[in-house]
Amino acid sequence: MKIRDLIRGHFTLTTLLITAALLAAGATFTVLNADASGASSLNTQASPLHPLFPLLDEDGQNVLDSGGAVSTMQTCGACHDAEFIQDHSYHSSQGIQDLTDPGDLPGSRAWDTSPGLFGRWSPIAYRYLTPIGDEIMDLGTPGWIMTYGPRHVGGGPAAYAPDGTPLDELEIVPGDPQTHIIDPDTGEMIAWDWQESGVVEMNCFLCHTTAPDNEARLDSLHTGDFRWANTATLLGSGIVSQVGDSYQWNPEAFDDLGNVKKEALTVQDPDNNNCAACHGLVHDDLSEPLTISGCDPASLRTVTTGQIISPQRLSDTGMNLYNKELLDRPWDVHADRLLSCTDCHYSLNNPVYAQESEESRPDHLLFDPRRLDLGEYLYQPLHQFARGQSAHNTVAPQLRDTMRRCDSCHSIEATHNWLPYKERHVEAISCETCHIPEMYSNALMQYDWTVITAESTGVNACRGIEGDPNSPGALITGFEPVLLPKENIDDETQLAPFNLVSTFYWVHGDPSRPVRLQDLESVFLADGAYKADIVIALDTDGDGQLSKAELILDSQTKVDLVTGKLEALGLDQVRIQGEIQPYSINHTVANGEWALSDCESCHSADSRITRTFQIATHLPGGVEPQFVGDSNTMPAGEFSRAKDGSLHFKADTGVQGLYVLGLDAVRWIDLLGGFVFLGVLMGVSVHGGMRVYNAARSKPEEYQLERVYMYGVYERLWHWLQTITIVGLLFTGLIIHKPDVFGLFSFRYVVLVHNILAAILVINAALALFYHLASGEIRQFVPRPYGFFDQAITQAKYYLGGIFKGEAHPFEKTPEKKLNPLQQITYFSILNVLLPLQVITGALMWGAQQWPGIANSLGGLPFLAPFHSLIAWLFAAFIVLHVYLTTTGHKPLTAIKAMVDGWDEVEKHSNSYDEEEA
């Protein structure tokens, strides 16, 4: 009855276990992604279909008749819903609809008032948009248009107040920044006549014509001539010309009906050169070698990341690049393949490109063909453009990640079969990490506003360039972007490449705000030259001039001087603040051989992930900069100061929750394991040495030998197969753990060999377990509890003493009982504890790719991998001990020979404790 109960209990338990296993298997099988196929895209070029149209001024009259400035709202608005376009465009609104009190946005600075260009302070541009109601005036709306207008398409804050009132209808209220400007001579607020200056309407021509004259437009904005800014954009086309301060429309450019001739003005989809007006350097012309100079924030987007959108091969440029001859790759492979900005950054209701997002699309639908009619789209095109989720772009937060990603067009299936664990790689690192391994141009490293130059700018420092950045002879060495974890919109974290730009500036007050440029100017400069006391304080080489290298506040005295002067202006709590802004790098993509394919780039001690990255050349006032709070990355690592005062950053995989094979290791485990291994090695050397010594000294005992067939064929096969695989696993495992030490081997192949050997070992072990269970041989490994300790101690005493005296083995080895108690307990632990643990941790490490959920729930690689390493050390120690102990047979090689051919030579003697028992 007892047995039946037992079986029933087991049966239920077994059934439960099997069911659970099947369920688990089934669950893991459903973790398969079906890729949605994207709609095919057409590359739209300059449209020949645009009808002829007249240019109208803001009253709706033809400009030829009135001679007035062209109004894009009236002109383009005659056919397109210009009001709709302007109202639905972050390019235009730039956050005016999201204006808050200073510091209310999550993660923003204490003085930011919106996430867009209208309200988010730029530490590089430095001028601060004064919030309404603020007492200290820096930039009012007219000033904002003059300063930030160049990078703004018009409309939105350039035409309306936050409450929607047109700017030219605002009442002049003293102290209202919307209607006042600081007089550059007196520093006092004076009223701005919006009626006279006009406002800046959304400038269609800037993006939608073939050759907009951006220079003229910028001039117009800088001088406050807002009404004519859009007209100025047409200057290059011959439709209008500038005579002194006024503009003349050219009747030749118009036909008899008053429409602009098609040859004079071609309306087109924006091409890369249109976007380049604000968004960074584009160089389409293959025949002209590209040259850029300096570290100039005027081309902000280019200099903050070092990205250049050009198909030109680096070796064909006119830049002094390091190793230029070898760089026969284009700057950006997508530019080379003739993609344009709008192929990825498309208008969100463009019927050709836009697709419903994965989240809202029903499962049964791969592609929904019902979409906006082309005509309807042209009437009301959303000027909300798809964007990614870069760290530095806080604009249009509601549009984050609307852009198609790399995997919307590219598949790694066909092309990345050489990469082991490719799904795991894709999960842990972004495509850009390997496909933008290096930036070949220079980029901004820091911008220091704690001192200003004589031109009233901050002091910049670039990375990736040696020598004076403004001289064409400077050597452009480029830089490797720093890899930081980026939190994606779906809460997944991936490593991605960034450039970090640190900025330092004076703030005052509580809540804090940046010190105004005009205050800095009155502290440092008088009539465009440095004040005498400033020169005395900063001039370290005593030549009476302040060179760029001397414009540093690197001592408390200097800091105190400036602090005092600022406080004398009436500012309180004056202090230096520093911030680090990460800039995502997503362009200048490389393909083929230029992308990273060398495993040791990350899987080695000198991994790219943990390379130090310079943050700043010096820390003004010793202030350490802090990461900004509104980016989607975090400084997962440590900062350190070098001897020359520069600040460096080194990422830490542990903080990031990553365990990178070949790079990461838990020191104490390696130390402990090594200690145990060496200890065992020493121990067996001493023991063996003593045996040799004693054997040489004394006469060998004569024992009666019996030749016994000890080990069957299968047993031996199992044993040696296990031996070879375990030794192979230990060897390959060591190479994976420390790839630098064994640079000879290819990391990729070693990983694959390790996995294959592991599979062989597991199958071998499983079959052997079955054999042992089915044949009952398992009994040999199970120590008999009764008398176990006595026998174990006897055996131990033999090894520690008796063996040197040539005593007989306390235990006679027979085919029915091959293992002494110490062997039993050791093998039992090895085969039933350590081996399964090693197999399970190893399988889960492999399973980090196959079933990441289970692996992560058990701690993920950061837990499993060190555990695996520890057991590996123990196995290594075991092997040393085991091989040595096999030499304790009749002759040293007897037992090994027995395991090879099965025949052992057993000493027959009288003091076996079997006999005692019997």
Added chain:
Amino acid sequence: MRNFKYIWVFGLLITLAIIAIPLIIFLPGDVESNAQDPWDFVPVREPATNHVPLMPGPYETGTQVTQRCLECHAETAFEVMDTVHWTWKGDPVQVTGRPEPVEIGKRNVLNNFCIGIQSNWEGCTSCHAGYGWDSADFDFSDETRIDCLVCHDGTGSYVKGDSGYPLEGVDLAYVAQNVSAPNRETCGGCHFDGGGGNAVKHGDLDQHLINPSENTDIHMGGQDFLCTDCHRSQDHVISGRSITVSLNTEEGQVACRDCHSEDSHDDERLNTHTDSVACQTCHVPVGAVKDPTKMYWDWSTAGQDRPEDPHEYLKIKGSFVYEQDFVPEYYWYNGIQDRYLIGDTFDPSEPLIMNPLEGSINDPKARIMPFKVHRATQPYDTVHNYLLQPKTVGEGGFWTDFDWDQALRLGSQVVALDYSGEYGFAETWMYWPLTHMIAPGSDALQCNACHAEEGRLDWAALGYPGDPIEWGGRFATGRQP
């Protein structure tokens, strides 16, 4: 079995097999690119034999040298006499539109450079692989007239003059003793100087190819290829067909495919181009990389006393336009072309294309190929509307007397054309494919070169509705009528 002493070997092998077999099965081999190794197809160069003891000399004439060569290489004579380097005329080829098969070659065609050799033999045959072809009655069966040295000169000192005779100062014994397999200098001695001087004619061959840099030609510069490594020879029959003097260009032509596979790009998109674009289009991005080549030749201005400059105007030849680093013109070409032959009539109000290319967008064998197009104006009979062969060299020739009428009359007599006495100058075009001076892969054309607004290809002229990057290729679905 149990007592077999070496049974353990058996066991060891089985154990190792159990480990090795899964390793072999599951370890990925190196990513095999589908490109074959082009070096497998490069012909083996024969080792040289020392001819110093074999050619004792002295030799007064080239014929003497040849006779000595033939004492050992007797069968060579028949080989050479069978080839076009000797006959300057190809095998008969049936051409559509012509009743009889035609045998054409340099011997009997007109081009738009120096026009033709007939009546001008002594000047033109300085590039003949023979001695003494100074009239129509050259004995092509006389093997002693074969010039072995022009191709097999290993010294670089062998120069030929009128009628193919070696010049006075050449030490024939020295040359004969140092014969070698043909190299770039020997082939180039004639082929680089076609059209009257270095780099004039082909647009992709000039004397810089004797010792080119890697950037000039990746094969001859980078890999030190000899002409014969691509223009393989068997029994003195040298592969390669010039589309200006040959009609049977389908066989015996040299192709990139002889060594390189068409799928040899790592990028799949580039591999799909090879269905419609010839290798040369992207890999010979410009013509006349080193020395300027003649692009235009106006014979009608010849004979005037103007300041002379070999790149602008010569009294004997007329005015020219030379260009270097020119962008080629691109046309469909399937390997066959037609040819204007002496006596063919044409419409002088249109430019006469002397070797019209076959192939079109709908021909699957055709590829877009880069060409130098040489344009010229040359004399023609205004009554009969055919091109005329002027006598330029020698007595009564235009280069002596500067009398077109006389020159054309004398020439017409030789070629048996009826000359009406009225001549004019017609515009003619000839297509010269660019296939040498192959740039290194890193300098090949980029996408932008053709697929951009100001791209090199006139899509409409090639028969495309628009840029294939937008429309799809010529065989894309739905494109057939």
